[in-house]
Amino acid sequence: MRSIDLNCDCGESFGAYQMGDDEAMLGIVTSANVACGFHGGDPDVMAATFHIAKDKGVAVGAHPGFPDLAGFGRRRIPFSTGEIERMVAYQIGAAQALAAYCGHKITHVKPHGALSNVAMEDRDVARAIAKATRAVDPDLAFLAVAKSALEQAGFAERLNVVSEIFADRAYTDRGLLLSRNQEGAVLHDVDTVAERVLAMVSEGALIAASGQRIPVPIHSVCVHGDTPNAVAMATAVRAKLEGAGIRLKAFVEA
Amino acid sequence: MRSIDLNCDCGESFGAYQMGDDEAMLGIVTSANVACGFHGGDPDVMAATFHIAKDKGVAVGAHPGFPDLAGFGRRRIPFSTGEIERMVAYQIGAAQALAAYCGHKITHVKPHGALSNVAMEDRDVARAIAKATRAVDPDLAFLAVAKSALEQAGFAERLNVVSEIFADRAYTDRGLLLSRNQEGAVLHDVDTVAERVLAMVSEGALIAASGQRIPVPIHSVCVHGDTPNAVAMATAVRAKLEGAGIRLKAFVEA
């Protein structure tokens, strides 16, 4: 029997501001990428998220982003690779300490928003993230989109690379994400998304918008936590995978 | 032959804003308390500080403060003890990660500004800082003013407590710091300060403004890094101690 991980972003609330339904999502996924206070999250939100994740047996990772709360880490701010190394190291360490404070443990790293988007294509930025991860703890798993520059950087730094697919994003024939400003880039129908995830996981391949298959290793499926139907979609994806006899399980033992 | 540690706050610059002369101070002290980005410092400043400290063989500690850059961590913001635990844990972790990134290692914790001032007297706040330190890493040394609530909290949490005296602050007969808004609270004359430090270290006692001696363990002497004559005073204190045959040495092996 095969198993697979289901991951989502969590802990992105800030002070009195709520983002997503962490409590619900942490009842569905097997790994959570927890914001570290730069694009979202704060020490109290982080600790609350780690506590819930621990209670529910969900593995946790650091989810570093650009220091841009006002832009939710989505603006492409021109930081140098050295600055990126240091902001990533800082955030991983902060997450490790708060996870320890909650009796939990950070076991992976996955970048957020613009930092992630840039790292998909820019080898130097990708390498900076991988280097910072290795410098802080070489045993951290490195969650990266299959076929991205980020994944390559993880291999180059000899990290434990975990390849993920996106549940609700369309792919090009080259296996890249269709840009969000293109028609059909984001899939909204819950059943379509769940069926497609099962097909990709079963076939071990990305399914492009054209229908073409691009074989890739798939260790994790990313579902979003901050869209209106996030909980329904994550529930459907999980149910569809379990219905096909695929076990949901974190890629790293927590 | 006795030895003693000399500590000062460092890494409190922020972006384009300079604070103190870290390069010079790190050539004099044996332990540095490095700001963690909340009241001062940022990931780049932190890393630069850790690099210099490593080059000069100076031990480094996390110097967590209130999240109040505009107030330089000096405002007594009414955080709950839970919030304090989490902000301290977060900052220690961030410092640990950036120290590792620089090939150095955080070996102690010392709170900053208003967080420190509150912890001198408030047992619950003091305990929160000690708890957070223990949760992140029970091997961290805990640098605390002799006879303060902070020192007591360190003992209660079974941390390796290191007791410090202030080079340039006057003491009351009960061994407490004279409040800054009192006449004579801060000593400015370099020679007087150096002489008094040597006397306190040699006698193993605080010397109150009245001349009274209050015996305490003294493991470290704190010199300030952000006053106009900081470098001159630290140099004089070090020279006076060395001239008396007392070796300057970090309390923890880096």
Next chain:
Amino acid sequence: MRSIDLNCDCGESFGAYQMGDDEAMLGIVTSANVACGFHGGDPDVMAATFHIAKDKGVAVGAHPGFPDLAGFGRRRIPFSTGEIERMVAYQIGAAQALAAYCGHKITHVKPHGALSNVAMEDRDVARAIAKATRAVDPDLAFLAVAKSALEQAGFAERLNVVSEIFADRAYTDRGLLLSRNQEGAVLHDVDTVAERVLAMVSEGALIAASGQRIPVPIHSVCVHGDTPNAVAMATAVRAKLEGAGIRLKAFVEA
């Protein structure tokens, strides 16, 4: 026929973070207190709020708070009265400029959260807010809780003081708000709240929890915009007042 104003806080979202349902609330109230970017709000949220308010004919005021986004302006940070004067002036000016940019106009000032709570009782802080308001524009109306130190400060600075009552907060026999940590301090039942508002407006008196009447001038009724049933409660209050032939109308012509 009498008329009365209905006011609520608006524009407290920040970047990707939503707070309250401004679109709905601005369809009900006649005056909006718009956050100025310190405890909530940002230039884009402010402009969006002013645009909607203008479209709906709602008068707008500056709603300055402490610079504490993480605490949503609810922490009692010990600022000096001089600092408070300057942070209030800054925020009023920013709101005036963005209102002008949207073709609207700031016509009143009402402090937020901890700044407001302190100003209810502390004469110096209340005076600082009134002074800053007068310094920026002496024609601004000054919205203050009836019988508070803030209202007194408005009179002392010869501002156009507008007295408000809270729709859903219980009063003591002295006409003060019952502290939030006391049983029954906040009223949750929509019908009860609407009835009580009508009674207070009709009688020109606060109605204490004991039933006692405290005659006060009432120019405006404050409804909350960030509670779960905010829209339902504001709708009910408005309907009840209109049903009694009381016209809803801003205290200042926009």
Next chain:
Amino acid sequence: MRSIDLNCDCGESFGAYQMGDDEAMLGIVTSANVACGFHGGDPDVMAATFHIAKDKGVAVGAHPGFPDLAGFGRRRIPFSTGEIERMVAYQIGAAQALAAYCGHKITHVKPHGALSNVAMEDRDVARAIAKATRAVDPDLAFLAVAKSALEQAGFAERLNVVSEIFADRAYTDRGLLLSRNQEGAVLHDVDTVAERVLAMVSEGALIAASGQRIPVPIHSVCVHGDTPNAVAMATAVRAKLEGAGIRLKAFVEA
């Protein structure tokens, strides 16, 4: 007898962090561009700056920048033109209010750092700044580098455009600033700078690095306030101009 304005950036300190010697610079220049709290400055620093400027008879302008204290407004963050309009309007308004609080008056606008650099060449960004200025107050003078897109935008929005030259920056034959990463882009010799300023002002022309003259209107000379020899250079420029019988005078009556 001709007269000319001398302007510099001021009020860029933040909390405990000092930047430049405002007290000295405000004794030399005739117009000050005051940071508005986004890239530097805070309400207390702004008010202190306005007080000194008023005392010394120096005209004051708003100096809006990107919301990037950590980068001192020097990072080219990809904001939309709408976002730029709103952040500029916000900052102008804040400065107006604090100037009024100090009994002074904002009479011009000049963008800072990356916002200014982008506006030199990008017509849309330049137009956004001019539009925001006009929306807040069409009587504000608009201080722009001669021959830049910013100057053009000021004309297009029918603002009172004031053209400035830089005392210590080299020009290309097209009258543009030589990029800072090119050899000789910044002039450091005080006497050379003072001589060149006098020549440009006297001839009514930019003097390119090649020696070529490019005739432009010159209403103001910009000197820097945050370089190590800022005070010496500003003093020399002023003395040289006055020695040639040119009167130093703000372009707008304060």
